[in-house]
Amino acid sequence: MTGDVLAEVGQWWGTYVLVALLGLVVGSFLNVVVWRVPRDESIRFPPSACPSCGHQIRSRDNIPVLSWLILGGKCRDCKARISARYPLIELLTGVLFVLVLWQFGLGLEFVAFAYLAAIGVALTAIDLDVHRLPNVIVLPAYVVLAVLLIAQSAVTGDWWPLARAAIGGASLFAFYFLAAILYPGGMGFGDVKLAGVLGIALGWLGWGPLVVGSFAAFLVGGVVGVILLATGRVKRKGGIPFGPWMIVGAAIGVAWGQSLWNAYTGMFT
Ligand SMILES: [Zn+2]
Numbered sequence: 001m002t003g004d005v006l007a008e009v010g011q012w013w014g015t016y017v018l019v020a021l022l023g024l025v026v027g028s029f030l031n032v033v034v035w036r037v038p039r040d041e042s043i044r045f046p047p048s049a050c051p052s053c054g055h056q057i058r059s060r061d062n063i064p065v066l067s068w069l070i071l072g073g074k075c076r077d078c079k080a081r082i083s084a085r086y087p088l089i090e091l092l093t094g095v096l097f098v099l100v101l102w103q104f105g106l107g108l109e110f111v112a113f114a115y116l117a118a119i120g121v122a123l124t125a126i127d128l129d130v131h132r133l134p135n136v137i138v139l140p141a142y143v144v145l146a147v148l149l150i151a152q153s154a155v156t157g158d159w160w161p162l163a164r165a166a167i168g169g170a171s172l173f174a175f176y177f178l179a180a181i182l183y184p185g186g187m188g189f190g191d192v193k194l195a196g197v198l199g200i201a202l203g204w205l206g207w208g209p210l211v212v213g214s215f216a217a218f219l220v221g222g223v224v225g226v227i228l229l230a231t232g233r234v235k236r237k238g239g240i241p242f243g244p245w246m247i248v249g250a251a252i253g254v255a256w257g258q259s260l261w262n263a264y265t266g267m268f269t
Contacts, residue, residue, distance in 0.1 A: 016098060019101045020094045023114075031086050053077050053080065058076070068086055085125070089121060111148055112149060115148075117251075120251065123137060124247050128241060131241045145201065149204055161205075164207070169196045175195065213250045213254065214249065216249035217246045219249070
């Protein structure tokens with residue numbers, strides 16, 4: 001009896017450890033994506049090299065987080081500094097994968113939301129770097145989400161979440177499309193295309209997550225924008241891309257959208 005419980009707990013922890021490691025490895029791949037996609041370079045070839053001296057990164061120096069710590073954040077060959085953003089992106093992806101597993105358990109929804117977390121991390125970094133949300137990352141997300149969420153609906157036999165996902169995607173796309181036309185300086189069409197993806201994911205989870213996730217983007221983006229402008233960290237208009245706030249807002253919607261929505265509507269009943 002006790003042995004069974006121990007085996008079960010062991011299996012449970014094993015799954016978490018494996019998913020955390022998977023997140024670290026995916027995060028390491030995302031570092032390659034963040035560097036190469038804006039430069040129109042292949043993400044498969046050639047193997048990673050130091051941007052300063054051009055030496056190929058040895059596989060023993062390519063272990064997520066650990067290698068950076070062991071090397072003291074410096075290239076083994078030329079001792080050029082390696083940005084702390086590399087291990088941080090790996091760590092963040094690992095943590096997000098664990099949180100997704102915690103919320104959804106292992107299954108198709110885990111795959112869908114872990115995938116979203118991964119492209120969310122990459123798009124945030126790229127948008128901060130070059131103010132772009134590359135189509136090559138955003139557009140396939142429509143196909144990936146459609147396949148996974150249709151499959152999940154077929155498994156449960158409940159097609160309503162899928163209909164809600166379609167409504168969520170269409171309405172958030174339309175809202176950002178209007179915003180991009182009315183205020184061309186504020187939003188780009190990269191934001192519009194990303195809004196459709198985030199609307200699908202939030203709508204799949206419910207109206208609460210959709211509403212909270214959409215508003216949170218403007219709330220967080222507005223507050224941070226005011227702080228950055230007030231402290232003089234950002235001067236010129238349009239110096240802050242909006243994609244990262246859409247992604248952070250959507251993450252808030254996924255994690256707390258339903259409970260925040262319930263609390264809010266509960267105040268009036
Ligand atoms: Zn080097």
